[in-house]
Amino acid sequence: MYSTKYVKAKDLSIAASIVTDAEDGKFLAGGMTLIPTMKQRLASPDCLVDLAGCGLTGIEDEGATIRIGAMSRHVDVAESAVIQREIPAIAGLASQIGDRQVRNRGTIGGSLANNDPSACYPSALLGLGGTIHTQNRSIVAEDFLTGMFETDLDEEEIIIAISFPKPDKAAYVKFPNPASRYAMVGVFVAKFPDEVRVAVTGAGEDGVFRASNLEAALNENFNAEAIVDGSVSSDDLMSDIHASAEYRAHLIGEMTRRAVVACE
Amino acid sequence: MTNISMNVNGNGLTHEVPDNTLLVTFLRETLGLTGTHVGCDTSQCGACIVHLNGESVKSCSLFAAQVDGAEVTTIEGIANGDKLHxxxxxxxxxxxxxxxxxxxxxxxxxxxxxxxxxxxxxxxxxxxxxxxxxxxxxxxxxxxxxxxxxxxxx
Missing domain, CATH: 1.10.150.120 ([2Fe-2S]-binding domain)
Known part of the structure; x- marks a missing residue:
């Protein structure tokens, strides 16, 4: 690993100013992606600002929404009584990320800021139509997720919390890559009084996306049978050593069916 | 360089380490606790797992500086004298x-x-x-x- 400077910031304004002043500063949350990436020399920030001392934890029921502090770890989300009661699909999603040791360190804010095209959380953010709160502003999911590994965050902007509206029903089903546990395809289905939303991770060439034709079918008839074979196009889907675009297209349909069944 | 203090297997200690020192490197090379292994070094295999404040973590994917002030238990710290855990x-x-x-x-x-x-x-x-x-x-x-x-x- 290249040498780097490590600072544990005491508050958000200090954290932001250190990153602004550094040549290539990065915020460090759980580090479950960033540190392995630095070890492989795929990233070489000259300064790391650890957000662990800035608070940013806590999970609150706000009535129509659940608000999750950005530094909440996957294990905190998976085991939260509030989330298990109000949006169990998010708790279930968190319990399937990586392995136990990754869940003991990795955070929801870190995962969303990284916006890995195969990560689980972006599908919950987009599927539920959640909102990202930073120290400066609130950003709705569609505006926040701008592409593969890309978000609308400015360089010195820090996610402080994420709020998720409570759906009538929701479920997340993924087909994990057996080695990495990342989603080869993951589908988050959320049913609200006025609409059904379907967000797909692990498959899109531009990262997580909403499957509008599946949404239309499920708005018509919220039943697994509404998803017919061949209804997902392989255009704009990833093709790699793990799966072809055609196979991913098939998995999107199947994972959506399973998610709809899991909603019942 | 960063000054870190932690409790490892019941012993409080303070050391100065380069900022990019991984916890596993600190345990093995600075403290000589070589029971914690480095297998894959890419956070897949789990040979480097230790307890951080009672929870399991992969010590190859943590900076020693991040665990400043924490309690760390390694495989050397779980037996009670000659009595195995x-x-x-x-x-x-x-x-x-x-x-x-x-x-x-x-x-x-x-x-x-x-x-x-x-x-x-x-x-x-x-x-x-x-x-x-x-x-x-x-x-x-x-x-x-x-x-x-x-x-x-x-």
């Missing part, structure tokens, strides 16, 4: 190891599993070991050891 004893009695390289991580992982859930099913044990890889593929006896230890620890 019930998990170590169970691995010994059930032949829960072949080459032994993954064993420290397996034991540390297993202790957290059993501590958090005493009524573990075999499936829960296998799923709970997702972050540990045994290249000898000796999983059957590892699972058996953990089931045995769960009884002894309850």
């Amino acid at each position: 019930p998990m170590q004893l169970a691995f010994h009695e059930n032949h829960g190891l072949q080459c032994g390289f993954c064993t420290p991580g397996m034991v540390m992982s297993a202790i957290e599993l059993v501590t958090k859930n005493k009524d573990l099913t075999e499936r829960e044990i296998r799923e709970g070991l997702e972050g540990n890889i045994c290249r000898c593929t000796g999983y059957h006896n590892i699972v058996k050891s953990i089931q045995d230890a769960a009884v002894k620890m309850s």
